[in-house]
Amino acid sequence: MTKSGFRPPTSITKLKQHAKKTLHRSFDKHVKLAVTGFSGSGKTAFITALIKQLTTQAERQNLPFFDVVSEGRLVACRTEPQQALVVPTFDYQEAVSCLLQEQPSWPPSTKRINTLTLAFKYTSQRGLKQHLAQTHTLYLELYDYPGEWLMDLPLLKMDYRQWCEQQLALLNKPKYRPYAAEFLQQVNQFDSQAEVNETQLKTLAEQYHQLLHTLQSNTRLSNLQPGRALIPGDLAGAPVLLFFPLPSHPEQGAENSQYKQLEARFEAYKKQVVTPFYKDYFCQFDRQIVLVDLLASLNDGYDTLKEQEHALKHVLGMFAHGKSGFLSRLLSPKIDKVLFAANKCDGVLSEQQSNLTRLLNSMLADSANELRFNGVAVDTMSISSVRSVESRSVQDGKHKLQCIYGKPVGETAFINYAPPIPPDHIPAASHWPEGGFEFLAFEPLVAKQGALSHIRLDHVMQFLIGDKLR
Ligand SMILES: Nc1nc2c(ncn2[C@@H]2O[C@H](COP(=O)(O)OP(=O)(O)OP(=O)(O)O)[C@@H](O)[C@H]2O)c(=O)[nH]1
Ligand SMILES: [Mg+2]
Known part of the structure; x- marks a missing residue:
């Protein structure tokens, strides 16, 4: 057993798995996605929502910006039996059942590393590929881990x-x-x-x-x-x-x-x-999503938001990024697409979600510039893996007030809430609002007919793997 609680793969199994993955990867059939985020940024909820949307809710109306779905080419998507036999499997059933309960709750925080692979069976409309086989399969490898451990990576430098x-x-x-x-x-x-x-x-x-x-x-x-x-x-x-x-x-x-x-x-x-x-889990990624909880940092104040900015830059520096071609995918895979996601954006009014995107953009502008210079495609979005509120307009005297409606975490009653307007850049410490920010966290919305709703997960999927499913 290793110190982190599980047996390392024997070198033979490791080599076999590696060879298979490398072959698949070089032919664009295997993508290892780095789900990067500090503790509480929403990694577990994101992975759970991704699996739920793809395995049971992959319809055109639900994922209109995910081409393989909107073009009717996704035959099916399912979780694959565990390949990395020595790493615990991501407990999707347990996580999704929290979200689907009559009184939904968030999946618990993660205490160890675990993994899961999704297999996409799809048809292609492209030149040679469409004549080679009727259907193709893409494997998407995901890891979930305690966000606290991410902060250890910069120690290596x-x-x-x-x-x-x-x-x-x-x-x-x-x-x-x-x-x-x-x-x-x-x-x-x-x-x-x-x-x-x-x-x-x-x-x-x-x-x-x-x-x-x-x-x-x-x-x-x-x-x-x-x-x-x-x-x-x-x-x-x-x-x-x-x-x-x-x-x-x-x-x-x-x-x-x-x-x-x-x-x-x-x-x-x-x-x-x-x-x-x-070495075992945090290298050889192909694509990356960086989940950032800006609302919690805004609530905590200027110092924490600035520290989050520093910590994100440090952590990003630990991943191998660069343009990826056939040979480099075979020899030393690099991340060639990075998505910065301001997560939990449903905590602000929909018309103000773009402020979160701009705030995150301004915080990571240097890193994004460096990545683009090295041939990496970068985008920033505001997303919510699982919606926790509805939009409401409430009559307040003569005025209509735009609100969000949901059940705050730990409370029993639903409330209408007018959240503060998030800034679109980090305000100077001297311009920080006197009373600070107060964004609330809500329990997940009750799933209607077993379906979870999301904000822009289809954009996320299209950006991260859309090109591999053409
Ligand atoms: N509104 C909203 N809240 C979310 C969403 N995803 C996560 N949250 C909130 O963020 C909390 C943490 O989410 P997790 O998915 O456990 O975060 P994590 O990154 O896995 O955290 P660790 O396991 O501690 O590293 C949840 O308990 C929710 O309160 C989302 O999509 N929308
Ligand atoms: Mg987690």
Whole structure:
């Protein structure tokens, strides 16, 4: 068993699977989609909705912008029996049943990595392809994982000193300092040159992990590292997790000093935990969707929105992007299409959803420019995998007020709510609205006749895989 809780594939099975996938991929029959998003960004709901829409709701009226459906060429789509036998299967039935209950709820947050492959059987209208076979099959490989673990990827490009500087700068920001004050005081008094004292290291590491938990429950900060401190898998309590940031960095330290011990644990975490996760599951992607929950960050305030912007850029830098041709798909696949999605856009009025698209665009403009320069196709959309509200207009005296209608998470009654207008760029801290933003989160809408509704999932599918299904 690995530290993350499952047995690694034997090299023979791995090689066989890899060879098959590579062959399929080079002939455009296999697409590995990176569903990228921090904790709570909506990855599990997105994967569940995607499967539900494609397997039971793939009709023209429901997915009008997904060409293979609107042109009547999708014969059928189904989930495939598990290929990667050593990775748990994404529990679609459990997730979708939450959404389809009489009183629907969201699927639970993810605690381990899991995977699922969708197979599309379709007909082609294109030249040679239509004469080669009556139907063709495309496999879409998906992974779901705890969003917290995504934040570990940027560690691979840092040493212990750089990580400490970055973490302490974050903890010292006015928004987060009140939570961190006690820990910061402890590390400032910590003698990092003293001889290793296991108990002291453990106590401080636990205090740091507790701080990460507190920040996660009281703010919407995504930049919380190490991710396994929040969702340990079966690493709970393992010494490799027991490190924390220090404020001073000796040029030369004794080999058995506390400092050296912490540095060694940080490096071991990168090598033994993050690298295998990255190599086994987080490379060789062909397409990418980046799900971003802007509303939660807007609610939390300026610092969190700025941190989200930084964290997204860091994480994006960990994926291999570039133009992809037949040979490169065979030898070293690269992501050649990236979709930035402002998720949960149903939390604002429909006419204001374009503000979210523009906000996300402005936050990721540098990254998008760099990607385009490297031949990658990039688009930005506001989407909602599963609708949670209806649009309503409510008479308010002489005026009609545009509202959304739904059941806020954790409440029992449905309400009409006039959400704030989201900004279309990050406002300067000095121009942040005085009372902040208050976007509400709603339970999913009751599925009518077993059907889930969505916003622009068909656009998402067309952008991400439409060209592979022609
Ligand atoms: N309105 C709306 N809310 C959504 C949607 N998708 C997710 N949410 C909300 O976001 C929460 C988190 O969604 P998840 O799908 O669990 O997010 P995740 O990225 O898988 O999170 P982790 O498993 O913790 O990494 C849900 O409980 C819902 O409250 C959506 O399409 N529309
Ligand atoms: Mg999840």
